[in-house]
Amino acid sequence: MTVESAIEPIVDTRGQTDSIVKRVLTRPGALIPLVVLIVILLSGIFAGVLSPFDPNKTDLLNFLAGPSGDHWLGTNSSGQDVLSRLLFGARNTLTAAGLAVVISMALGVVSGLVAGYFGGWFDAVSNWVISLIMSMPGIMVLLAASAVLGKSVYMAMAVFGVLMAPGFHRLVAGMVREVRDELYVDAARVTGLSDTRIIGRHILSVVRAPIVIQSGIVFSIAVKIQAGLEIIGLGDLNTPTWGGSLRDGFQKLFTQPLLVLWPSLILAATTLSLTLFANAIRDEFERSGPRVGRKDRKRPPEANAPIPEADPVHHPQAETDLPALLEVDGLTIGYPDGYGRYALVVRDVSLTVHRGQILGLIGESGSGKTQTAFGVMGLLPSTGRVVAGSVTFDGEPLVVNGDDLGNQSKVLGTRIGYIPQEPMSNLDPAFTVGQQLVEPMTVVLGINKGEARKRALDLLERVEIPDPVRTFNSYPHQLSGGMAQRVLIAGALSCGADLIIADEPTTALDVTVEAEVLDLLRELQQETNVGLLLVTHNFGVVADLCDQVAVMQYGMIIESGPVRSIFHEAEHPYTQSLLDAILDGSEGRGAYRAPVLEVTR
Amino acid sequence: MLSYIVKRVGAGVLLIFGVTTVAYILLIAGSGDIARKQLGTNATAAQVEALTEQLGLNRPVMEQYISWLGNAIRGDFGKSWFGPQTVAEALTSRLSLTLTLVLGAVFIAVLFAMVLGVFGAVRGGGVDKTVQMIGLTGFAIPGFLVAFVLITVFSVRLGWFSAGGFVRFSESWTGWLKSITLPILALAVSALAAATLQVRGRVRDALENDYVRTLRARGVPAHRVLYRHVLRNSAGPALQVIGVQFIGMLGAAIIIEQLFVLPGLGDVAVNSTNEGDIPLVMGLVVVMAVLVVIVNLAIDLITAWLNPKVRLS
Numbered sequence: 003m004t005v006e007s008a009i010e011p012i013v014d015t016r017g018q019t020d021s022i023v024k025r026v027l028t029r030p031g032a033l034i035p036l037v038v039l040i041v042i043l044l045s046g047i048f049a050g051v052l053s054p055f056d057p058n059k060t061d062l063l064n065f066l067a068g069p070s071g072d073h074w075l076g077t078n079s080s081g082q083d084v085l086s087r088l089l090f091g092a093r094n095t096l097t098a099a100g101l102a103v104v105i106s107m108a109l110g111v112v113s114g115l116v117a118g119y120f121g122g123w124f125d126a127v128s129n130w131v132i133s134l135i136m137s138m139p140g141i142m143v144l145l146a147a148s149a150v151l152g153k154s155v156y157m158a159m160a161v162f163g164v165l166m167a168p169g170f171h172r173l174v175a176g177m178v179r180e181v182r183d184e185l186y187v188d189a190a191r192v193t194g195l196s197d198t199r200i201i202g203r204h205i206l207s208v209v210r211a212p213i214v215i216q217s218g219i220v221f222s223i224a225v226k227i228q229a230g231l232e233i234i235g236l237g238d239l240n241t242p243t244w245g246g247s248l249r250d251g252f253q254k255l256f257t258q259p260l261l262v263l264w265p266s267l268i269l270a271a272t273t274l275s276l277t278l279f280a281n282a283i284r285d286e287f288e289r290s291g292p293r294v295g296r297k298d299r300k301r302p303p304e305a306n307a308p309i310p311e312a313d314p315v316h317h318p319q320a321e322t323d324l325p326a327l328l329e330v331d332g333l334t335i336g337y338p339d340g341y342g343r344y345a346l347v348v349r350d351v352s353l354t355v356h357r358g359q360i361l362g363l364i365g366e367s368g369s370g371k372t373q374t375a376f377g378v379m380g381l382l383p384s385t386g387r388v389v390a391g392s393v394t395f396d397g398e399p400l401v402v403n404g405d406d407l408g409n410q411s412k413v414l415g416t417r418i419g420y421i422p423q424e425p426m427s428n429l430d431p432a433f434t435v436g437q438q439l440v441e442p443m444t445v446v447l448g449i450n451k452g453e454a455r456k457r458a459l460d461l462l463e464r465v466e467i468p469d470p471v472r473t474f475n476s477y478p479h480q481l482s483g484g485m486a487q488r489v490l491i492a493g494a495l496s497c498g499a500d501l502i503i504a505d506e507p508t509t510a511l512d513v514t515v516e517a518e519v520l521d522l523l524r525e526l527q528q529e530t531n532v533g534l535l536l537v538t539h540n541f542g543v544v545a546d547l548c549d550q551v552a553v554m555q556y557g558m559i560i561e562s563g564p565v566r567s568i569f570h571e572a573e574h575p576y577t578q579s580l581l582d583a584i585l586d587g588s589e590g591r592g593a594y595r596a597p598v599l600e601v602t603r
Numbered sequence: 604m605l606s607y608i609v610k611r612v613g614a615g616v617l618l619i620f621g622v623t624t625v626a627y628i629l630l631i632a633g634s635g636d637i638a639r640k641q642l643g644t645n646a647t648a649a650q651v652e653a654l655t656e657q658l659g660l661n662r663p664v665m666e667q668y669i670s671w672l673g674n675a676i677r678g679d680f681g682k683s684w685f686g687p688q689t690v691a692e693a694l695t696s697r698l699s700l701t702l703t704l705v706l707g708a709v710f711i712a713v714l715f716a717m718v719l720g721v722f723g724a725v726r727g728g729g730v731d732k733t734v735q736m737i738g739l740t741g742f743a744i745p746g747f748l749v750a751f752v753l754i755t756v757f758s759v760r761l762g763w764f765s766a767g768g769f770v771r772f773s774e775s776w777t778g779w780l781k782s783i784t785l786p787i788l789a790l791a792v793s794a795l796a797a798a799t800l801q802v803r804g805r806v807r808d809a810l811e812n813d814y815v816r817t818l819r820a821r822g823v824p825a826h827r828v829l830y831r832h833v834l835r836n837s838a839g840p841a842l843q844v845i846g847v848q849f850i851g852m853l854g855a856a857i858i859i860e861q862l863f864v865l866p867g868l869g870d871v872a873v874n875s876t877n878e879g880d881i882p883l884v885m886g887l888v889v890v891m892a893v894l895v896v897i898v899n900l901a902i903d904l905i906t907a908w909l910n911p912k913v914r915l916s
Binding site for chain 2: 130133134136137138139140141142145146148149150151222226229230233234235248252255256259262266269270273274276277278281376379381383384411414415416418419420422424427428429430431432433434438441442445446477479490493494496497503
């Protein structure tokens, strides 16, 4: 890899920031708060021109007046013009809050950069200081500070800036720690750039956006805290601020309720706009995947992107008198593509699992085999949907012509068992192995806990776990991957299933453990005579275990039949390449483009 | 587990020590000629000197601090410089009200955050958008504005609650309930909003976990998976937010108590800092630091109880 290409991500980030500005401006959720903020800001800047009166000019003959032609928003208890005080209040309030933002940002960003980039004692010390600062309520600190420093909005906000610095520090230190070890930063270091150059050019550009978001939030909190302090009397009466107006209004709540309304409205508008705007920017940054502009949205891409059409090959089945357990007919599964259509990940898949037989469903990652398994069980991720086809289990229809009847719950756990792919993530880390084995049995079989415990221990023994009691009482993080997979197999068998759906049950395991688990599966299958749908990407596993095999590519079954005939007479080139892959590495595949289906519903 | 608790307690004690040290030195060193301030410009130099001597302010700052610390460890926080009470008396009589308000607000925040957050996360779509909007709005609107609205609507217009003042539980429990309901609500809003956003986010993440699907595949009904497994795994981060919000509420209570004319710690905080009553301010700092340490410890312990990885390592 050349140094130039290693540095590239920076260019990407900058491009992203530019396009985000555009996207934010086209989003009403961000644009409206931004416009409100700009209007409030301008009214503060031009307070001198806009204000009809001197904000501090008192008129003792005309106090607490309601709105009139002269005083649009009335006058306060000293006869001062409310509108003028709010306009100058915007200037003072926002400037003081801005001071807090600038101080907290300067302190937090610099210390965060140093702590994150260099670590060491500075990091340790700054963490200790932060925990000190964060253990005191900000208002208490500001009150104590006012005892020492006097009543001044600007002084209070300067202190508050120090109190808010930890937020910036943590944010920046955290991101810098992540970025520090990235390849392109290493590459920059190798080319001889100094640390300050690296921080300045490479790292600051990454943390820029989160800093903007954090600034908006700190600004909003500073406005709130400042007003809060003034309400309890820590303000300077000669400096018109929103907090001062609120205090004045609250004291006259019974005689002139409108007086508290105006500053409340403008304050709420400000803090709400800041929060919503910061949130909208965050949303834009978090949104990943292809960016679709508003204009493009009206014109979706070509409805049927060209995909390699498969020509399914069916090898003749040997006549079997084994009863069909699972029959899948024309199953088609799609996910919304954002244009009111469904991107199909499984197309027209038909397969049959007989009792006592093992069907291998093989294909590369993304070929739709796992989705097929989830579709059969009715456990697709929330946006996924079966759009066509039927699933019948032991004569009972689960899906009929694309209509998911939702009665899988009757057979799941009782008659269909499921063995997942990744053992660790499929056990709840908060419960012991025993609790997780017992719970489904008490729910599904209606047996009591003692009985379920006995059964669970038997099962653990049966899946050849050396010390069942100890494993029963263990938490998932205390088990090895192979152990955890045995536990999950025990779970799949726990309620005496007729059909086991195993989704790449050995992919996440070491080669030696894989062999053991496969042996175990074979033994258990022969012992209990269940049907087994084995999802895998490994033809070696198929050869080892399966009776029948179905090969999937691009969401379709391209070749199916008895294992023996496929091994000897594979016709589809993809099947042949999979077979070749048993011996040597295969070529990488191109990106999969999901075909789409118009669904009007 | 025991060593974990000991470690957390030790860190807490160290934190209290650090906060009080910094606070004491800044207060004493920053306050200038304290005796002169107290006696006013008309006092003679001799009077000022006598008071300085009496308060022990002529000693070096570190010496003053060490003697304060020595007394504080024995539970003696000294006497208020201006009032007749000792610091301990002045604070204990008011602590229970502030704690009632804050704990009441925490309770409401947790309860509603769980309901709203889970509802949004599970339903998704428009419901989720609404929950997020409620959360962001509640987070943005300051508690004192909520207090204004509550007072205007429920006290001034409808007359259901008194606009301020405190009724002791021993005098009348209905009166007590009426006097604390609105302040608790005003305090709860921002914590509720922050916790709702957190619960919603965490539950959404937890629902994506593989074990959720596996449990469903074993026949455990969706609602049971949600309540037993998803909620438990989302609780840790949500509790951390409650911890941060608790500290915020201790501060916000100072403002809210002033608006509702309640005799809690807020009153002492405003007056003692106004007057520069350093023993009382230090007493407040200790009380708040201890409360924060206790709450953080409680949250750490609950998190450890929920999460075996923390508990067992």
